[in-house]
Amino acid sequence: MNFELTEERQMLQDTLRRFLREKYDTARRNEIIGSEAGMSPEIWAALAELGVIGALFTEDQGGFGGAGFDIAVVFEELGRAGVVEPLLDSALLGGRALAGAGRDALVEQVIAGAVHLAFAHGEPGGRYDLDHVQTVADGNRLTGRKAVVMNAEAADHLLVSARSGDEIGLYLVDRSAAGLSVQGYPLLAGGRAAEVTLENTPAQALGLGLDDIKDLNALAIVAQSAEALGAMETATALTQDYLMTRKQFGRPIGTFQALAHRMSDLLIEVEQARSAVINAAGYLETDDRDLFLSATKNLIGRAGRLVAEESIQMHGGIAMTQEYELAHIAKRIVMADHRFGDTDYHLERYIALCVA
Amino acid sequence: MDMSYTPEEQAFRAEVRAFLEAELSPELAEKVRLDRDLTKADMDGWHATLNARGWLAPNWPKSFGGAEWNAVQRHIFEEEACAAHAPRVVPFGLSMLAPVLQKFGSKAQQEHWLPRILDGSDWWCQGYSEPGAGSDLASLKTKAVRDGDHYIVNGQKTWTTLGQHANMIFCLVRTDPDVKQQEGISFLLIDMDTPGVEVRPIILLDGTHEVNEVWFTDVKVPVENLVGEENKGWTYAKYLLNHERTNIAGVGFSQAGLAAVKRVARAENHNGRPLIENPHFAARLAQVEIDLRAMATTNLRIVSKAAAGGAPGVEASMLKVKGTIIRQEINDLARRAAGPYAMPFASEAVEGANDMVPDPHDAGPVAASYFNNRKLSIFGGSNEIQRGIIAKVAMGGGR
Ligand SMILES: Cc1cc2nc3c(=O)[nH]c(=O)nc-3n(C[C@H](O)[C@H](O)[C@H](O)COP(=O)(O)OP(=O)(O)OC[C@H]3O[C@@H](n4cnc5c(N)ncnc54)[C@H](O)[C@@H]3O)c2cc1C
Numbered sequence: 001m002n003f004e005l006t007e008e009r010q011m012l013q014d015t016l017r018r019f020l021r022e023k024y025d026t027a028r029r030n031e032i033i034g035s036e037a038g039m040s041p042e043i044w045a046a047l048a049e050l051g052v053i054g055a056l057f058t059e060d061q062g063g064f065g066g067a068g069f070d071i072a073v074v075f076e077e078l079g080r081a082g083v084v085e086p087l088l089d090s091a092l093l094g095g096r097a098l099a100g101a102g103r104d105a106l107v108e109q110v111i112a113g114a115v116h117l118a119f120a121h122g123e124p125g126g127r128y129d130l131d132h133v134q135t136v137a138d139g140n141r142l143t144g145r146k147a148v149v150m151n152a153e154a155a156d157h158l159l160v161s162a163r164s165g166d167e168i169g170l171y172l173v174d175r176s177a178a179g180l181s182v183q184g185y186p187l188l189a190g191g192r193a194a195e196v197t198l199e200n201t202p203a204q205a206l207g208l209g210l211d212d213i214k215d216l217n218a219l220a221i222v223a224q225s226a227e228a229l230g231a232m233e234t235a236t237a238l239t240q241d242y243l244m245t246r247k248q249f250g251r252p253i254g255t256f257q258a259l260a261h262r263m264s265d266l267l268i269e270v271e272q273a274r275s276a277v278i279n280a281a282g283y284l285e286t287d288d289r290d291l292f293l294s295a296t297k298n299l300i301g302r303a304g305r306l307v308a309e310e311s312i313q314m315h316g317g318i319a320m321t322q323e324y325e326l327a328h329i330a331k332r333i334v335m336a337d338h339r340f341g342d343t344d345y346h347l348e349r350y351i352a353l354c355v356a
Numbered sequence: 357m358d359m360s361y362t363p364e365e366q367a368f369r370a371e372v373r374a375f376l377e378a379e380l381s382p383e384l385a386e387k388v389r390l391d392r393d394l395t396k397a398d399m400d401g402w403h404a405t406l407n408a409r410g411w412l413a414p415n416w417p418k419s420f421g422g423a424e425w426n427a428v429q430r431h432i433f434e435e436e437a438c439a440a441h442a443p444r445v446v447p448f449g450l451s452m453l454a455p456v457l458q459k460f461g462s463k464a465q466q467e468h469w470l471p472r473i474l475d476g477s478d479w480w481c482q483g484y485s486e487p488g489a490g491s492d493l494a495s496l497k498t499k500a501v502r503d504g505d506h507y508i509v510n511g512q513k514t515w516t517t518l519g520q521h522a523n524m525i526f527c528l529v530r531t532d533p534d535v536k537q538q539e540g541i542s543f544l545l546i547d548m549d550t551p552g553v554e555v556r557p558i559i560l561l562d563g564t565h566e567v568n569e570v571w572f573t574d575v576k577v578p579v580e581n582l583v584g585e586e587n588k589g590w591t592y593a594k595y596l597l598n599h600e601r602t603n604i605a606g607v608g609f610s611q612a613g614l615a616a617v618k619r620v621a622r623a624e625n626h627n628g629r630p631l632i633e634n635p636h637f638a639a640r641l642a643q644v645e646i647d648l649r650a651m652a653t654t655n656l657r658i659v660s661k662a663a664a665g666g667a668p669g670v671e672a673s674m675l676k677v678k679g680t681i682i683r684q685e686i687n688d689l690a691r692r693a694a695g696p697y698a699m700p701f702a703s704e705a706v707e708g709a710n711d712m713v714p715d716p717h718d719a720g721p722v723a724a725s726y727f728n729n730r731k732l733s734i735f736g737g738s739n740e741i742q743r744g745i746i747a748k749v750a751m752g753g754g755r
Contacts, residue, residue: 344634
């Protein structure tokens with residue numbers, strides 16, 4: 001057992017953290033969130049340049065990482081800074097799907113930051129169920145609707161799941177394809193998504209099925225959990241700081257035991273969350289993968305809610321304001337529970353896997 | 357003990373229901389249901405409708421033009437109004453300032469200000485908190501210096517709810533800096549159109565403009581706007597805080613919120629079954645409903661006792677703490693029920709956003725409300741402060 005990061009990953013973490021600290025403060029990010037595109041092309045290009053996207057792919061795929069711990073390192077830092085650029089959907093989900101389908105030329109462009117993707121799998125009424133696909137593939141023509149598709153407006157290509165008979169497959173759809181309509185909207189925690197409808201839309205089958213979608217979903221759970229962990233670290237750091245500096249009744253509020261003990265609880269929960277993310281990353285390529293992923297996502301959901309709510313509460317009014325860093329961070333943490341299965345979903349799944 | 361409603365109470369409920377059906381427009385109710393920002397005109401309109409019916413001021417004595425309802429009547433009205441998605445009446449003039457004026461104001465003040473509250477001539481906001489004085493309100497620094505017939509006010513208030521609509525603000529100001537903090541505070545009524553008053557918006561985390569900073573630079577306030585005696589403001593403020601807390605359990609809001617969660621959970625599909633049948637979700641829903649049923653009775657018990665003359669002290673703190681825990685838990689369930697559709701930012705701040713988010717079950721901005729309602733356990737005396745009050749009474753030897 002060794003819980004140290006490898007030298008490469010340590011370097012990646014340091015570089016990314018430094019970059020985001022310098023270029024991605026609250027004011028800059030609020031500007032990005034308020035912009036029409038909801039993301040920054042400059043930041044995207046810089047992240048690609050730093051190798052952040054490449055770290056999400058294996059050497060075989062043209063990257064230099066791609067393992068659970070590479071993904072965790074990247075997304076923890078993105079979470080720490082509350083980054084709203086859609087790396088999870090565009091680079092990880094979209095990029096790794098293309099890599100799995102052997103679309104090397106496109107993957108190369110993704111890693112270079114030149115191509116944007118969206119992963120259009122969930123459908124209205126499907127909640128978090130992975131096999132709820134009603135979009136129909138008739139030969140190479142797709143018809144159906146996809147729900148809350150991140151980055152759909154900005155994507156050059158969409159990866160769309162569809163059903164052909166009993167088989168669920170993944171298809172590549174051009175953003176400008178006929179019959180594709182994209183209704184975009186902003187998200188509460190920053191970034192943009194869209195309702196996507198397809199009507200007899202031309203597509204290319206990628207040769208990937210439901211099992212591949214599950215594999216991609218596994219990567220996403222590692223990423224989303226690590227992102228929430230990073231955000232939780234920021235929330236606790238801000239709270240710790242505030243408790244030591246904010247004075248009421250002539251003393252720092254952190255000296256009130258009613259708050260001090262709760263601060264301690266948050267620190268304990270963040271350590272638990274860190275271990276949960278390590279479990280998810282470490283067991284990603286084992287037979288116990290699904291059990292650990294569900295355990296992690298459930299724990300992150302519970303700890304995340306506690307950290308977000310308690311951090312706001314212990315700050316008082318200031319944490320309720322858009323200008324204060326914690327407001328955005330708390331939203332990222334809580335909204336992480338609305339993707340790839342929430343706390344309850346993964347509790348059930350964990351129970352089912354234990355019984356099985 | 358008798359838990360059933362009397363025939364008179366049942367008749368009153370029917371009367372309230374008929375009134376709401378006749379007077380509350382479906383458009384306004386829909387805005388309230390979806391937690392959209394209400395315009396000043398929306399709020400003014402509902403205020404006027406209630407006033408025309410004589411139901412605007414349920415807690416005021418009849419002699420001042422109030423309805424003077426008992427606790428059960430108020431409970432019934434709150435339940436029905438929330439269920440029908442009636443707007444909340446803006447409380448600052450009606451339930452915060454008015455009781456203070458009725459108890460401590462001069463006859464001239466009562467005659468001038470109280471009718472203006474009822475007919476909507478004045479929109480009041482509450483100027484208590486300052487950047488440095490939140491929970492520790494008595495440390496407030498905004499100062500008022502007597503100069504002939506006027507006070508000259510300098511300083512800053514913050515978190516002023518709906519101050520952007522207000523023309524009047526009631527403030528706690530420091531009139532004597534040399535005595536014990538609580539003994540140098542006065543209660544002052546300030547016209548916000550006076551030169552030197554500046555209102556700056558604060559945008560909250562859900563994108564709403566609900567609170568403000570209010571700055572005072574050499575603002576001249578006539579001495580007749582002092583309420584009661586100089587340097588006695590803390591006493592009046594504490595009296596007001598008790599009134600602020602009487603409706604704090606928010607039982608009606610919780611009931612309406614719970615009904616909304618159930619509606620979405622019935623429509624939402626989870627593994628081929630309605631979400632409401634899912635054992636985990638159903639258990640959590642039942643748990644909070646069980647708490648709420650008890651809370652409704654706790655609320656009635658306490659409010660009846662207060663109506664019979666007992667001052668709500670520690671009990672009001674209990675209502676605040678448990679009532680907000682329940683409301684916030686319901687907000688949490690609401691966002692969970694919505695699943696991935698909790699993520700879109702369906703706010704009026706974004707033009708037309710609601711039309712673009714065809715959320716299949718029309719749950720409304722559940723996540724935005726979840727975040728906005730974090731305020732419930734922060735303002736009006738935070739839950740930590742309330743617990744401190746309860747503990748002090750329970751273990752610190754008396755009230
Ligand atoms: C949306 C909103 C609307 C508001 N509207 C108004 C308004 O209209 N008018 C107005 O005057 N004010 C208003 N307020 C202000 C509100 O009353 C204050 O936010 C509240 O008093 C808490 O003060 P604070 O935010 O400065 O937090 P602080 O007092 O700094 O508290 C920070 C944290 O420390 C805790 N704490 C403080 N002291 C103790 C202690 N002794 N023991 C244990 N814990 C402690 C608090 O509970 C909190 O968790 C509003 C606030 C909000 C968020």
